[in-house]
Amino acid sequence: MNELAALSGVSVRYASGGRVHVGLDRVDYAVAAHETAAVIGESGCGKTTLGRTLLLLQTPSEGRVHFAGEDLTALSGAALRRRRRLMQMMFQDPYASLNPRMTIGETLAEPLVVHGMETWRSAQARVAEALAMVGLAAAMQARLPHEFSGGQRQRIAIARAVIGRPRLVVADEPLSALDITLQGQILGLFRRLQESLGLTYVFISHDLPVVGRIASRVAVMLGGCIVEEGPTQEVFSRPAHPYTQALLDAVPIADPAAERLRQAREPSSPAGRPAREARAQGCPFVQRCPHAMAMCADIRPERAEVAPGRTAACWLHRADA
C-alpha cells in the first residue's frame, strides 16, 4: 500500500475540570495515496479528533503522525507550517471556518501568500481559477462570507482547501449542512477534483449511504478506537464488528415496507445511545453488544485481520478466544 498519511499508536487525551477525557486511544490508521477513505461512527467517538490529528491540528499525547514518509510530530512549528500546503482540512461548518472580516478573495489567496507561491496582487488569477473550479464567479472575490448561501460557502471551503494543490484533504462532515440536491452536486465536485488534482480524501461522516457511494475504504470508530477497518463494500455487506452491524441497522430505508421491518428488527440497545462513559478496560461496545461475553468487559480486543485487507477489534473473530 502506497501510504500517504498514517497514525501509529496515537493517543489524544484532554484534561478538563480535573478529569482526563480520552479523544483517541492508541489508534493505528493509514490512508493510501489517491484513495477515498471514510471514518464513521457516532458523535463523540473521536472521528473529528482523528481527522485533526492526522493533520497535526491536534497534537497527540503519544504516538507518531506520518505524512508522505515524514514524521510530522518531529517537525518544528515553522517546518510543519510549510508542509500544511499539502494537507488541508475542510471544517464541518464552512461558515464558521471563514473569517467574517475577510473577503472571499483574501481568504482564498491567503494559503498562496503564506506559502510564498503568490503575492496578494498576483494571487488574483489563481483565486479566480479556483472559484471557477468550484462553479463560482470570479466577481464574488470581493464579497464577505455572510453574503453567500450554505451551498456556496461549502464550495468556497472546497476552493480554499484545494487552491494550494494539496495531496491530502480531510473533510469533516462536508455534506451534513446541505440539502439532498446540493449533496449530489458537491459529491460530483469532490470526484472531479480528485480526478483532476490527484487528491486523497479522508471523509469524516456519520452518513453511511453517502460513505457507501464515495469511499473505497472505511474505518469505524467507537470510544476513541477504530473497531473495524476495510474496503467499504465488504464492511457494509458483511460487517465483522457488532457495532458496525448496529450502525448499519440504524440507517433508515427509503421503502416504507422495508423500513417498518427494519424498525421492528432494531435492537433495544440502538447504536444511537452515547457511550461517553469511557472505559479504562474492556471493549467500548460491551454494554450495548448483543454478543457480549464475560471477557469483553475485562480485556479490550486488539484490532486483528479478519479477512485479507480487513481488520476488526472483536473477540468473536479471534480463534484464540
Next chain:
Amino acid sequence: MRPWLGAIGGVLLAMTALLAVAAPLAAPYRPTQINLRARLQPPDWGAPGRPRHLLGTDNVGRDVLSRIIWGARISVSVGAAAAGLGAVIGTTLGLCAGFFGGRTDAVVSWLIEVQLAFPFTLFAIFLLAALGGGFVPVVCVLALATWVNFARVVRSQAMSLRAQDFILAAQAVGVGPVRLLRRHLLPAVLPSVIVVASFSAAQAVLTEAALSFLGVGVDPTIPSWGAMLNLGRDYLSDAWWMATFPGLAIALTVLGANLLGGWLGARLEPRGS
C-alpha cells in the same frame, strides 16, 4: 446604536478638538490673565462694548471660558495619547496572553493583577515626583493605568476566538502566529478596543485632572479642566460657575467619546447591524 447618537458624539469631540487647536483665536482673554478687580464675577451676558465674562471669573479674576478653551488642549492631547499608548500596550499583551496561553498568559495575568492591586494614584504621584511632571511622563503614567482595560478585554476575547473554527482554519492552511495575530485576531478584537479606548480616554481625562490638582500634572502654567474643577470645589457655594463649567466640559467630552466609541464598535462588526 443609532447613527445620530454617534454623530452627536463625533460633533462633541470635533468641537473640543477644534477649540483645543484654535485656542489662541477662540479664547477672549489670555487664560493666565489675572484681574483682581473682577474676582468671582458671575456669568455675564450683558451689553456689548464692555468686558464680559460669558462663564464668569475665578477667585483671582481669570476668565473661566478662556481657561476652559485652553484647558481643552491638555485634556484632548493627554486623553488621546494615554488611551492610544495604553491601547497599543494592552492590546498587544492581551492578544499574546489570550492566544498563546500557558506561560505568556501567566505573566500577563500577573501583571494585570499587580496593576489592579496597586493604589494607582499613589503610584502615579511617586513616579511623577521621581520623573518630574510634563506631557510625556504624565501620558506614560496614565498609560500604566489604561493598558489594563485593554489587556483584560482583549485577552478574554482572544481566548474565545482561539477556539473558533476560522482561527483553526487559518492555522490549517499554514498561517503563522504573527500573521494570525495581526490579520485574524486583531481585526476581530478591534471593535472592543475602540469602545475601551473611548472610556479609557475619559478615564485618562479624569485622572489627569486629579494629578493636576495634586500638583503633578502636565504644566502648571497651562490651565487644565481638572485643576479648575478642583479649585472650584472650594468656591462651590459662592461661585458655582467655577466648578460647573469645567465639569460640564469634562462631562461633554467624555460623553462624546463614549457615544462615538459605541457607534464605531457597532459599525465595525460585519454581521448584523
